[in-house]
């Protein structure tokens with residue numbers, strides 16, 4: 001049928017793993033915003049949800065690193081992390097290899113996406129699913145953009161990947177939802193964890209909400225690294241979501257929550 | 273120096289239950305297939321989280337190794353800071369520290 005829902009959200013492992021250490025005045029509204037996104041997502045009655053994340057060496061490593069990947073498995077397991085550490089119970093998620101294959105064939109018309117018949121979900125997908133699909137009801141197709149191991153794919157290619165995903169979603173009879181997950185500025189898993197460049201985040205989100213393609217694609221990786229840290233490279237997933245949705249965005253929640261190591265974000269975008 | 277090899281060891285350790293068991297029972301044997309320098313071997317076996325950080329291991333791999341070693345989050349952050357204090361600035365990779373060695377950002 002088409003793309004029926006599009007959104008972005010944070011996936012930092014602290015959001016669940018260090019929940020009790022956050023200020024409830026910030027944490028609870030964040031969880032509530034995730035709840036609102038969950039309701040909107042399910043109200044769109046998707047046959048499948050594509051989660052485009054920026055994974056963290058759960059599956060892909062520098063021995064053979066794809067810039068772009070889509071899952072094509074019957075099932076997926078996650079989280080790969082210690083469940084006590086992430087505080088998300090392990091689950092088996094239903095996939096749809098036939099739908100994956102049809103989407104991949106269309107995406108490949110313009111982007112050389114890798115496919116994977118094995119894929120273990122890390123916090124990049126599991127933290128969002130924990131909030132957006134708590135009862136494990138949805139059919140999931142995982143996607144990945146390498147934002148971890150440089151050299152990284154150029155931003156304009158992340159845009160092209162989003163466009164390709166949109167074309168692919170529009171070409172299948174199923175109703176498809178898309179959620180892209182990542183962080184804006186952050187310095188995760190370093191001693192600087194908790195540093196957040198709020199001005200940079202707000203400026204990026206402003207470009208995203210306005211669907212300002214040129215402004216979103218104008219960052220160099222050197223600038224992003226300087227101003228937004230290595231975590232900032234994950235803007236690639238948010239950019240892909242904007243390219244897929246084409247509409248105006250709405251920010252439902254943004255607040256820096258240092259113990260979660262990121263400016264926590266929940267946003268949706270009109271499908272245009 | 274073989275940052276790639278030590279990163280690969282920790283990447284595999286993070287995702288392979290059999291390797292985790294082997295590492296717990298006979299760590300020297302478990303890491304033998306990886307071409308590590310003496311400094312890297314020592315850093316993994318001790319474990320010296322601070323030195324692994326300074327060697328340039330990506331934090332997304334290192335934080336799970338730390339958790340596997342039973343190191344709690346705040347302690348993990350402190351060990352990286354102590355590593356920079358002892359061994360000097362991060363030598364490779366994209367996970368360098370920006371704040372001062374005695375600063376605290378969040379969760380320390």
Ligand SMILES: [Fe+2]
Nearest residue numbers: 054182183234
């Ligand atoms: Fe991430």
